[in-house]
Amino acid sequence: MAVGLPENIFITRLDAAANWARSNSLWPMPFATACCGIELMATAASRHDLARFGAEVMRFSPRQCDLLIVAGRVVMKMLPVLQRIWLQMPEPKWCISMGACACSGGVFDTYAVVQGVDRFIPVDMYVPGCPPRPEQLLAAVIDMQEKVRRTGTIMGREFVSRDTSTGPSPFDLQEQYRIEDSRLVQLGGFSAAATSTAEGDA
Amino acid sequence: MVSLAELQAQFGSGIAERTFRDNRFIDVPAEQLLNVLSALKTQFSFNMLIDITAVDWLDYEGATDRFSVVYLLLNVDSGERITVRAAVNLPDPALPSVCSLWMGADWMEREVYDMFGISFTDHPDLRRILMPEEFSAFPLRKDYPLKGRGERHNFPVITRSEG
Secondary structure (H helix, E strand, O other), X not given: OOOOOOOOOOOOOHHHXXXXXXXXXXXXXXXXXXXXXXXXXXXXXXXXXXXXHOXXXXXXXXXXXXXXXXXXXXXXXXXXXXXXXXXXXXXOOEEEEEHHHHHHXXXXXXXXXXXXXXXXXXXXXXXXXXXXXXXXXXXXXXXXXXXXXXXXXXXXXXXXXXXXXXXXXXXXXXXXXHHHHHHHHHHOOOOHHHHHHHHHHO | OOOHXXXXXXXXXXXXXXXXXXEEEEEEOHHHHHHHHHHHHHOOOOOEEEEEEEEEOOOOOOOOOOEEEEEEEEOOOOXXXXXXXXXXXXXXXXXXXXXXXXXXXXXXXXXXXHHHOOEEEOOOOOOOOOOOOOOOOOOOOOOOOOOOOOHHHOOOOOOOOOO
């Protein structure tokens, strides 16, 4: 005699069940520092309604969140704050970098603006745009849900292997050259005028 | 209306005036700055300090001094405006603080100090106001590179597993 399952009972993996629950109830932590923050608010508001995807509960306490949305440019004075918020968020947690500035510094290539938060904190999803439309952020949240479903484990094993930074190096080669140059200028052994002529000749 | 002759009679001929499209500029030697500003406030009723800022004249054609500190004043009753400029130079650019005349000068002078490294003697609390405390350069000086000297990337990198 075959033993079947009774009504209303199904079998699944614990990981899959946990991922299903987590992905449909993301709790975003809005780190809104610029105009992207306005689009983030519009995404949560009635017209676009982030609640349709179960991610409407914006908490301003990192201890209650599992999705960091970095919306806007991050300056060097704000980066330690961002890193601290990321560390304060309980596992499992994910990060969306929203807009050109958070992803790469955008047009603000200046002494104070961090050229992409992925240099200093792990980022799962990038949203392009300046600022992105709410639809783009919704698409990122939907993709984020898919990623959670696909890769998530109940104990967070998938995070342990990510022990190297996936972002660009904080100091790329160009930046290294520039630092070296400016140090020489400070010491007086390097003339910016002389270099520009040399470049002109070449 | 404050006239140049009155100021020159009081403070000597070191004071020069320039106008540009109805805006009046007065150039004052740094050592007389506090006296002139004090007279402008008490005798000529420039009771509002609009802003303090500075200009870096590095590599500017015809410039003789490295920095100008610029005071924008307003007489609230008559609507008259005047701009007072004082020149300072390296290695130790310093001016007297005008916090005793206008309380609002406090943060303005801190900003000028933060961005240009011009210090104000007798300022009650001369700290950086915009940049982080540990920042060591003065970013609006013309010899400071636009993209900085790497300060913006001098932070620890957090990887996913340690987060």
